[in-house]
Amino acid sequence: MAFGDGVAGVCAETKHTVLVPDYAAWPQAPPEFLGLGVRSAIAQPLLSRGELLGVIVMSRRGETARPLDDAAGALLERFAAQAALALRNA
Numbered sequence: 001m002a003f004g005d006g007v008a009g010v011c012a013e014t015k016h017t018v019l020v021p022d023y024a025a026w027p028q029a030p031p032e033f034l035g036l037g038v039r040s041a042i043a044q045p046l047l048s049r050g051e052l053l054g055v056i057v058m059s060r061r062g063e064t065a066r067p068l069d070d071a072a073g074a075l076l077e078r079f080a081a082q083a084a085l086a087l088r089n090a
Helices: 006-014 070-089
Strands: 018-020 038-048 051-061
Touching (some): 038 070, 051 070
């Protein structure tokens, strides 16, 4: 994804968490992901010393999928911090 495109692109561009509980209603949702049945998504930047190293995305698919929430965001944020540290030290 390019900067500004989709959940990952918006996250990379802003360097902030992007939580989209209702992906189908999100105006920036790329049609190809809607076609895959994505119901909810969250993206977290991998930052080290303010530098963007990447983005990690989690999504839920299917009609019965519960929306991702702030608790999922907090968990992904902790994982992203560890992943960014591992990337920095690799």
